[in-house]
Amino acid sequence: MSGNRRRGGARLALSKGERIVAALDVGSSKVAALIALLTPGSEPRVLGFGHQLCTGVRKGMVADMEATERAIRAAMDQAEKMAETTVDKVIVNMSSGGLSYQIHQVDVDIAGHRIERADIERVLSEGRDRIDPAGRTILHAIPAIYTIDGLTGVVNPLGFHAERLGVDILVVSAETAPLRNLDLCVRQALLGVQAIVASPLASGLACLEPEQRELGVALVEMGAGVTNVSVLARGMVVGMACVTMGGSDIVDDIAAAFNTRRSHAERMLSLHGTLITTSRDNHDLVEVLPIREGGPATWITKAQLSSVIRMRVEAILSEVAQRLDELGFRRAVGRSVVLTGGVADLNGIAHFATGVFGRETKIATPRPLEGLPEAATGPAFSTLVGLVQHELKQGQDIWRDGRVSMNRISRSPLERMIEILRGSL
Template sequence: MPPPPARKLVTALDIGSSKVSALIAEPTENGELKILGTGQRESRGVRRGFVADMERTEATIREAVEQAERIAGINVDDAYVGYSAGGLASTVASVEVEIGGARIEQDDIDQLLSVGKESIDPQGKMILHAMPALYTLDGLQGVKKPLGLHAEKLAVDIHVVSAEPSPIRNLDLCVRSAHLGVSAIVASPVAAGKACLSEEERELGVALVELGGGVTNVSVFAGGMLVGLKSLQTGGIDITDDIASAFGTRRVEAERMKCFYGSATTSPRDNHDMIELAPIAGGEDGTEASRITRAQLIAVIRQRLEQLTGEIATALKELGFSGPFGRQVVLTGGGSELKGIADYAQGVLGRAVRIGRPKMPGLPEAHSGPAFTTLAGLAQFAASKELDLRQLGGAETTVPKSDGGNIVQRLIAAFRTQY
């Protein structure tokens, strides 16, 4: 009797500055993912998204994956790993081939993609994604499926995300040292966008702001793909450190205060609500616990938020997300769980702002918040099997030349004219 076929499993591993989380899922016949197990550990050895301590990071990865394996009752061999550190770069390149009015066959599309791969120029970076997106037929932009249509010229936009090689190699080494293979390293904005943005949002134009522990990634989607991103070296950890420094308390106590009492918005009661404050010494030197008002706590939080939202607004402007197209912003990541932050950001940025949560049925309640958007997106990315030009062969340490111009508004306008 032949052995039963091996189960097709998907393992996601999100290695962040504040936590390391793992998820094991199994694709079902209807295309959804069945969650088998999840695991989480406090991050040790990662700073601002970069591996700073190999041994501690490796141990944390192993613990998080083992927890997920115990719950799932199965061992896994490899994982899709998220990368959220700085140094990410996004480029959209366009390539074109002559069809001569003939009916477009699969060979024509394959030739176009091959030309696109060959057009990539070395610039010393490592490609994480090189995915074809929208096609153009004789100037008609925004075509998703050109197969079978007639055209004189066929073009395609290629979305490429690249990163500095050394941090990627360090992350890869940590995962492999934890006895886990690396199926792919996925840029955090790509994964998060798949988990919390609708297809229509990605096509019409939306900005996704991931408020992580040590890094805030600002990315812009248009025409169905990620077209630009910037990393800011500020995150939720900075707010925690500000609180600890301002009131002379431990980081763990500052984090507790931020989560339970913190807010981005003010209310008349804030001057009357008192918060017990544990000193760093913990009372060992005779120091008694003091109290502060909630208004004092919120003032410290808002000072850092003012700086961060200013940087976010600058990044959005540099990415071309402005004017009538730049209307919708989605906040996700652990930092977006701060009370009132969507209303605060909406007032500062002057745009509609909502909180993005992972759209994935079956997620445990503890892993269904914005902090786990990237984790869910990694699993969805793994199950989607999107076409990547790197699968056609060729060097991996290359990036393409941009087609120039304001790619954000060009893609948004192209999509809107189709409907």
């Protein structure tokens, strides 16, 4: 394990009701950290931000614990130095690991009286008790739509008269092993895990307006390792899927096609990548560095580079279109698609995706937070910003044990003893 993080550093003096929240986006190409101050009645204010390349995550799951731990430590150290404070716990995202969803419907008899807070708590408690993890780990159980006597779409049933009160609860779960690996990496960096949040939910909170969520929209988060697809309607997630391709596949295709290093392929994509070509692109040249250091450089046209990029992006978006069909989204008339994630920065991708999906597609960036650096305002940081937004809405998640920590994930006695000893260092 690498050197200790700063412990016992300066702590901010907080006023009544204020609290600090730390968010950690562990992705397939980067780890980003954010420390924000939450004040009642005010928007969150960013105090610190950190960003590090990460080589330890593949397809959204931890593949190298030491590399992932180093990236987490470095990103959080940057954020803490900028914020001039230290944190003990973080909210971290989960972008893969077999994320799945279910809509649980439950209703109770209230005998026609006026609905009180106790009735709402009773229907939510019954819904929570009926959730069966079935060998998986529950991340979220979020009540979305209430029903009174068959009338759906009730946002707040308090005060209504009804015979029966029902609720639709969105339940998001994940495979246990990938969650344990992620949890362990964070804890090895001497950080506690306050909550693990599904990336699609965080991105949706950061990018989508309430009216979009109500009318219906598909959110496609195109990350480096995976592309998450979520369908929202009536204010809630009604479908979720994952495509195990992303920006790193585009980089690999460029490196393989032109016999260059991945690092240079990523630079080529960043500087010259586009999905919109012109006749001039057949003449404009792009330098290609060889894999072997010191060898002669070669040159390709910008059109050749664009062709490789287009093939992979079309493959990714075609898979996304198939998932949308399976979720029933493409049968809905008039609903739009929103792209976010790092790949959404690729020039011309919204126009290209409109052609693939056959409906309007737009790029979404997270709603700005006060104090957030300009470098972190693009679509690549949607999940990070969404983790803070999720913390603001923590009371809406009724799966308390799942939110607070990973204690529901069974650990061996040896693992628990190691964690106790590590915390005392």
